[in-house]
Amino acid sequence: MPLPPPSHDDVVHSESFLRLLMRRQLSLSLTCAVTFLGALLGLPLLNYFAPELMATRVGGFTLSWLVIGILFFPFVWIISFYFIKRSIALEEEEVAQAQSGKETR
Amino acid sequence: MLFPPFFAQFGNVDPWIFAFSFVTVAATIAMGFWSARQSKTASDFFVAGRSVSVGWNASAISGEYLSAASFMGVAGMVMSSGYDALWYPVCYACGYLFLLLFIAGPLRRFGAYTIPDFAEGRFDSPVFRKIAVCFVLFIGFFYTMPQMKGAGVTLAYIFPGMPYWAGVVLVGAVITMNVALGGMKGITLVQAFQYWAKMFAISVPVFVLMAVFGFYNQHVGANAAPGETAPRAEAVEIARKPLTEKAPKDNAWVAPFGPLTNKAVLAAAAARPEAERAAYLAEHQKPYSLLYTYSLIIALVCGTAGLPHILVRFYTNPDGVAAKRTTMWVMILIGVFYVFPPVFGVIGRNLMPELYSGVGAKGTDKVVLELPTLLAAKYGVLGSVLSGITCAGAFAAFMSTFSGLLVSMTGALAHDVYGRMLRPKSTSAQRMTAFKVAAILIGGIAILLGCFVEPLEINFMVGQAFAIAAASYFPLLFMSVWWRGMTMKGAATGMLTGGLCALMAAALTNFSTLALDKGPMGKIFAGFSPLNELWAQYPLLRILCEQPAIWTVPLAIILMIVVSKATKAQIPSDVRMKMLVLHAPEKLGLKQEYIQEHQAGAGH
Numbered sequence: 066m067p068l069p070p071p072s073h074d075d076v077v078h079s080e081s082f083l084r085l086l087m088r089r090q091l092s093l094s095l096t097c098a099v100t101f102l103g104a105l106l107g108l109p110l111l112n113y114f115a116p117e118l119m120a121t122r123v124g125g126f127t128l129s130w131l132v133i134g135i136l137f138f139p140f141v142w143i144i145s146f147y148f149i150k151r152s153i154a155l156e157e158e159e160v161a162q163a164q165s166g167k168e169t170r
Numbered sequence: 171m172l173f174p175p176f177f178a179q180f181g182n183v184d185p186w187i188f189a190f191s192f193v194t195v196a197a198t199i200a201m202g203f204w205s206a207r208q209s210k211t212a213s214d215f216f217v218a219g220r221s222v223s224v225g226w227n228a229s230a231i232s233g234e235y236l237s238a239a240s241f242m243g244v245a246g247m248v249m250s251s252g253y254d255a256l257w258y259p260v261c262y263a264c265g266y267l268f269l270l271l272f273i274a275g276p277l278r279r280f281g282a283y284t285i286p287d288f289a290e291g292r293f294d295s296p297v298f299r300k301i302a303v304c305f306v307l308f309i310g311f312f313y314t315m316p317q318m319k320g321a322g323v324t325l326a327y328i329f330p331g332m333p334y335w336a337g338v339v340l341v342g343a344v345i346t347m348n349v350a351l352g353g354m355k356g357i358t359l360v361q362a363f364q365y366w367a368k369m370f371a372i373s374v375p376v377f378v379l380m381a382v383f384g385f386y387n388q389h390v391g392a393n394a395a396p397g398e399t400a401p402r403a404e405a406v407e408i409a410r411k412p413l414t415e416k417a418p419k420d421n422a423w424v425a426p427f428g429p430l431t432n433k434a435v436l437a438a439a440a441a442r443p444e445a446e447r448a449a450y451l452a453e454h455q456k457p458y459s460l461l462y463t464y465s466l467i468i469a470l471v472c473g474t475a476g477l478p479h480i481l482v483r484f485y486t487n488p489d490g491v492a493a494k495r496t497t498m499w500v501m502i503l504i505g506v507f508y509v510f511p512p513v514f515g516v517i518g519r520n521l522m523p524e525l526y527s528g529v530g531a532k533g534t535d536k537v538v539l540e541l542p543t544l545l546a547a548k549y550g551v552l553g554s555v556l557s558g559i560t561c562a563g564a565f566a567a568f569m570s571t572f573s574g575l576l577v578s579m580t581g582a583l584a585h586d587v588y589g590r591m592l593r594p595k596s597t598s599a600q601r602m603t604a605f606k607v608a609a610i611l612i613g614g615i616a617i618l619l620g621c622f623v624e625p626l627e628i629n630f631m632v633g634q635a636f637a638i639a640a641a642s643y644f645p646l647l648f649m650s651v652w653w654r655g656m657t658m659k660g661a662a663t664g665m666l667t668g669g670l671c672a673l674m675a676a677a678l679t680n681f682s683t684l685a686l687d688k689g690p691m692g693k694i695f696a697g698f699s700p701l702n703e704l705w706a707q708y709p710l711l712r713i714l715c716e717q718p719a720i721w722t723v724p725l726a727i728i729l730m731i732v733v734s735k736a737t738k739a740q741i742p743s744d745v746r747m748k749m750l751v752l753h754a755p756e757k758l759g760l761k762q763e764y765i766q767e768h769q770a771g772a773g774h
Contacts, residue, residue: 077750077754077760078746080746083746083753086750087652087749087753090753091652094271094272097267097271098268098271098272105260105261105264105471109426109460109463109464112426112427113426113427113456113460116425116426120395120396120425122395124387124391125385125387125390125391126386126390126391127253127390127395127424127425129425129426130256130390133257134256134260134509134512137264138263138505138506141263141505142498142501142502142505145266145267145270145498148270148271149270149494149495149498152275153491153494156491156755156757157755159755160755160758163758
């Protein structure tokens with residue numbers, strides 16, 4: 066039957082450390098995902114409810130064409146750049162926390 | 171002429187186009203053979219010895235990812251369907267964000283050769299591995315069909331007299347041999363080189379074409395939106411050719427919810443008495459198109475995060491941080507690329523509308539290849555040279571994706587089915603032989619399937635592969651990484667049900683489309699024509715079959731949750747340790763600890 070390995074009673078193997086780890090990483094991922102999905106799923110809605118606005122011409126393109134044909138790519142790069150910077154910083158913090166936890170025991 | 175008499179029978183071949191294509195193929199094969207000598211052990215064969223730098227790996231992933239669908243299919247579909255087809259390039263590129271946010275880092279930390287390895291490791295279940303392996307093959311075959319069509323179309327273009335199937339067989343055989351001899355180490359180098367070849371081949375002709383015939387925005391502007399009068403001020407210099415009968419009208423083409431998404435509703439309206447049509451369309455056309463659009467977006471975004479031949483490459487990163495950096499670079503490399511193919515489609519609509527009348531290999535899917543020849547009238551040989559360059563890019567596209575798919579499908583068969591299920595005690599040499607036999611077997615099946623799909627659009631077929639991945643691997647990976655309550659039974663039920671539903675829906679859609687074909691395929695698949703009558707009655711059903719992701723992805727996730735809750739007692743006992751390995755920074759060294767404990771446990 067499942068027996069949790071008793072030898073690991075330091076911070077790294079504790080339930081609270083894992084919860085903290087997953088919660089922090091997931092909330093960062095979710096923040097980025099909501100920004101991304103908001104824009105991606107919002108566009109068809111705009112096309113549906115505000116067709117005149119989205120058909121506005123911007124130098125030949127319709128606004129809608131300009132957004133998904135060109136502008137959407139840099140938008141996603143910005144989100145991913147932010148995410149990578151934050152998630153690497155998070156990992157550094159976690160390592161520092163885990164190591165200080167080991168020493169105090 | 172310079173050519174051997176063998177090629178002479180295929181009509182007048184343009185020497186420039188032939189030369190560029192030939193050099194691409196020869197260089198790819200030479201690199202394959204060269205690197206075959208470099209890779210010696212079985213581990214080298216499977217994931218390139220796990221030592222590939224971020225720059226190389228990002229180029230290689232991009233090179234593998236930019237398939238015939240991206241290079242030829244997107245342009246063809248933008249030409250045939252207009253605005254709605256733009257969702258494909260956007261989601262192909264942005265789907266990587268989902269992979270980055272939720273899957274790339276944890277998966278790399280867990281460390282395994284393939285997705286089936288992950289499936290087995292996460293749930294300690296060899297049975298589950300077998301289920302997971304099936305989907306490598308399902309998704310892989312759906313993905314190889316459009317690559318094979320790309321090969322058939324390109325060869326039929328280069329050698330005007332050559333039948334479609336001959337191109338499929340020739341290219342398929344060449345790549346299969348290359349993979350059987352080269353393996354993955356070669357592929358990393360070749361794929362990275364091919365990304366840059368494709369980027370060059372798509373961008374340079376676009377700039378030349380735009381400089382001569384007018385810019386992207388002017389060409390879009392030449393198409394009048396609803397309520398506008400043509401031509402618009404920006405577009406007066408664009409010398410459009412008259413559209414042919416089969417081409418969609420300007421206002422439907424340039425605006426959202428056009429011919430791609432409202433096809434089913436229009437067919438349903440046509441089947442109704444004339445008096446009801448207008449009212450029926452007013453009620454259903456836009457809502458159904460919106461539903462189609464959302465389902466397509468879900469399939470492409472979630473599907474990118476579940477493609478087996480892409481995921482296997484994350485294991486070639488040295489660590490989780492490198493895996494994230496690689497993903498970032500992949501998004502930049504492919505994002506820049508995807509701005510270009512729609513330009514071909516837009517210019518093609520204005521200047522080469524005769525392609526609308528072509529069917530199969532002679533239709534809009536070849537616009538990328540043929541459009542540069544317009545330059546021949548003004549600049550002579552430049553048109554042929556640029557057309558040769560796009561043909562070379564197309565070769566790079568379907569060759570790299572096909573070989574990448576072949577490697578992961580062959581890996582699944584040789585590494586999982588042979589190495590683990592049939593002959594667990596086989597020697598390294600036996601496994602290498604198994605790899606070669608499996609490569610030839612899978613290559614043969616892919617060629618056979620490729621011969622059937624001439625009437626289907628390249629880009630559409632790739633979208634179907636994404637939909638299957640979205641309903642099978644994506645829920646599996648996403649849920650097992652982030653929810654510790656998952657059990658093997660929950661994961662298997664969800665993945666199997668969602669994935670098989672998507673697979674059936676995609677297959678039915680294709681059979682019914684093939685039944686409409688006027689050529690030989692129409693006769694073979696004639697038995698499925700009643701489906702088209704059914705769909706004319708219930709267009710919603712057709713949309714849900716053509717784009718199944720909107721119901722199959724939630725179905726898979728709900729089943730995973732429900733079944734896992736019901737089989738709670740079977741949650742793996744060391745789930746906390748597994749979660750730590752997935753989520754804790756690699757610097758803490760938990761992976762080694764986990765392996766040691768696992769081996770100690772197995773020894774008892």
